[in-house]
Amino acid sequence: MSRKYDTVIGLEIHVALLTESKFLCSCSTEFGAPPNSHCCPICLGLPGSLPAINAKAVEYAVIAGSALNCVINPFSKFDRKNYFYPDLPKAYQITQDAYPICGPGYLDYYVQDKLERTKIVRIHLEEEAGKLIHSGESIIDSEYSLVDYNRAGIPLIEIVTAPDITAPEQARLFLEQLRLVMNYIQVSDTKMEEGSLRCDANISLKPKGSPVLGTKVEIKNLNSFRALERALEFEKERQREVLEQGGQIEQESRTWDERAGKTMTMRSKADAPDYRFFPDPNLPPLNLDPVWIENLKKSLPELPLERLHRLKDQDRLSHYEAAFLVNYPDFGDLFEKVKVTFPEPKAIVNLLMGDYARLAREHGHLNPVRLGELLQLLADEVINKNQGKDILEELFKTEEDSPAEIVEKRGWRMLSDAAQLRKVVEGILADNPDLVGRFRNGENKLFGFFIGQVMRATEGKADPEVVNNLLREELEGGRN
């Protein structure tokens, strides 16, 4: 990036809420049903039908707002946003314009190991539109389009950030953290591929240090974290080139073309729509009980950043280890459960981040009690590391036997009885007098040979540390 400009980015994120029924009617929100099979007079906008607000959607919006440190407004209102589009059944969207359910808040997150804060301006509740399937490759080259209203009326929250973000990568990290928060509070499944998490971005450049914002461009159709970062990188460069050549940025909406890897003009400000917002006369304002709001705030689960700090501060994990457990909450939860029976955070995280992670991705997670038992065997030096790996693989096949039982059945118990091992060591030394002599004369590398011989004699079960000590005692004791 040129040193002449600061990049200014703000995001608008749509999150589909994980309610059973739609926002304003009782149709199912299930994904993947046959087209137009989850529709009723309300979500089809049949003449005379009226909306009825889903209490759960309101609750989820309050939970989301609380998790993003937002002011929750007990009083909020629903407005109509009027525009014509084939996927919009009533030709207006029920949304919140003047009085949103959540006011200012913020989200903290790490960019590398630096803690950053992005301000949230507002969060409002609204209804989703239907889904369009275009006859051609894209909307532009399609002769006709097909409309499915199953999605129409699913509850959404729109989260609007301040233009606080200074780099495309930071925008991606913010969105990743936001998604994690939504997952932690379980208000959305945030599947970008199914459209339950979508992002529009505003980006502008301004001369370095200038307090005056430049003309912003809106980018739509950002359907993945990668698309967000790439589109912003592209747009940043495009705007820089325009400015450096003395040109002016046009205020406009652009769409991200994933295949072409570039943004393209959708519409300019000149034909910006006039949405004619006004209060929906069919819906009285919300008047939420402040006590209810407070209780929801209090019952929030531990959020990603809190968990990260706890893992670092209390469990003494590195940032990298803690971030792993936070970003993969299933691992984080497993970690906590294993810790109950085996309170050694470092050992647990080492196990989870190693072979276990690969195997669990394939087969699903193991019982935390079994993992605790395995870690205990390793810690007690009943088995060695390699045996631990074998037992892990065995557990992914069946968890019927405990690690201890597997050890017993296979006779894998580590041989660490010093008296027994001394006999083996003595036997091997007695069988190889030449080599003993050479070692004692300084041929140090032969030490490994002796270890190998002991391991072979004990079928690999010998505790390497004990063997090591015994050999040193026996060999070096006679060295002068």
Add this chain to the structure above:
Amino acid sequence: MIDREEVIRIAALARLDLSEEEIEKYQRDLTDFLTACAQLKKVDVSQLRATSHAVTIKPRLRQDRVGPSLKQTDVLSGGADVQDGFFRVPRIVEGQG
């Protein structure tokens, strides 16, 4: 007086295809109406809040339970152009592709 361009802009916004005659007629009607409403603008309402509903209504929210939807064939029964379980609309972006 509302100008002609404004009438055309409003008709486009409201998706109303108007004839030349209608444009002229609504230009007059709009002007008359706005003249008649001019007295409203003079009322001092600076101390007042807007009323959306004359009766104060305690909102009552719906429980999140799935109810029956309509059958797909019924949903589509009113559509002028349907295909494979979908409603069909002509190209969305104007001009040819």
Add this chain to the structure above:
Amino acid sequence: MKKLAYLLQSKQVSSIELVEKYLAQIEASEKKLNALITVDKKGALQAAREADQRWKKGENRSPWDGIPIVLKDNISTRGMRTTCASKILADYVPLYDASVVTLLRKQGLPILGKANLDEFAMGSSTEYSSFGVTVNPFDGNRVAGGSSGGSAAAVAAGETPWALGTDTGGSIRQPAAFCGVVGLKPTYGRVSRYGVVALAPSLDQVGPLAKTVEDAAILFSILAGTDPKDATSANAQEFNVPNWDDALIKGLKIGIPKEFFGEGLHPEVEEAVRRALQILEEEGALLVPLSLSTNVYAIDTYLTIVTAEASSSLARYDGVRYGQRKEGADSNTMFAKTRGEGFGAEVKRRIMLGTYVLGAGHYEDFYEQAQKVRTLIKDDLQSAWEKADLIITPTTPTTAFKIGEKRNPLEMYLSDLYTAIANLGGIPALSLPCGKDSRSLPIGLQIMANHFQEELMFQAAYFLEKKLLGRA
């Protein structure tokens, strides 16, 4: 209606006979009146047969089981087309019943048909219907009023014992006055609007039209109450037909707002209303002169709100999911052609006005301003209730006007001069026949009450009706 119910109960008449009688009357008078858009002979007879079966087994759903009704054609009836008197919905068949229709069916009322109206209830004469004007039963050259003109005329002509209408600015009361029947616009939210095609949702209400006050009260008792499907009906109260009690009139404070007896009021209408007031006074009611000075803003405020809300409520008719469609090369062209052709002139006019007043740069000056003036009007009404229990005015400045007489839309809008205030204030208001003018055209008197005070209003109306008609 009590008489009909008695006849049904005592098996002196069957529901089939009743329905056949009304169908015969429809047959006889429709050519002249054009009160109905759809007559559902088959459906009504079927429902009547079922009602008779229930009576036979003593399983009647209500005392009114089998007494038929007519609905204004902007009230959704499952399987029976609901046109809103618009070309765009000429073939539209709803997939569901309006909540009020469900209530009527639960009581066993057969539906004879659907009544004419001004397109999407925008108008005061049914001249804006795309199914032709409804003629006043008292004078073939005059309008029945509107927008519930079909419902009022059908009741007046004996095509139905009662009917449902909708009222946004006077659309039940004005045609009731013109046709000499009783019409009630209930308190906003007291009757569910679910399934009633919206004109202006913050003003619309469904209400009964009937020959007598008691019949209107009975029908209202079926309709009133909370409906979970209509959020604005959340604190609605049910209504029971009261025991009629003349003693309530004594000491009743009747507000007489001077603004409703001024310029523009026809002397014969004034005289009839004053006579009714005198009857009340003789019975011991106190006539309280008062002022509703904000009524001068009522029409403009009303029009601004109605057009704004209507422009949005009617946006859904885009030719995609239901209704008629006119093809175009692209979606926007298709929308514009569909709507340009499907809507009549008045509907388009109001959509244009509404789109303008909500538009960028106009919202504060027009729509929001109107909402604030509405607060002023509401406050004005509230202070009136400190002085009076009821307010009585003429329903309309004149009796029924001639078909084609009002060519200027602004002139037509003035038909709501005395009625719109009740919608803006959300209060109940009832129109009662109080005499006839020298042309033998009915004159209507309007009684208004505070929110949810329908019962007191009905008591006064019942008393007046009895005195005026010499009914004992």
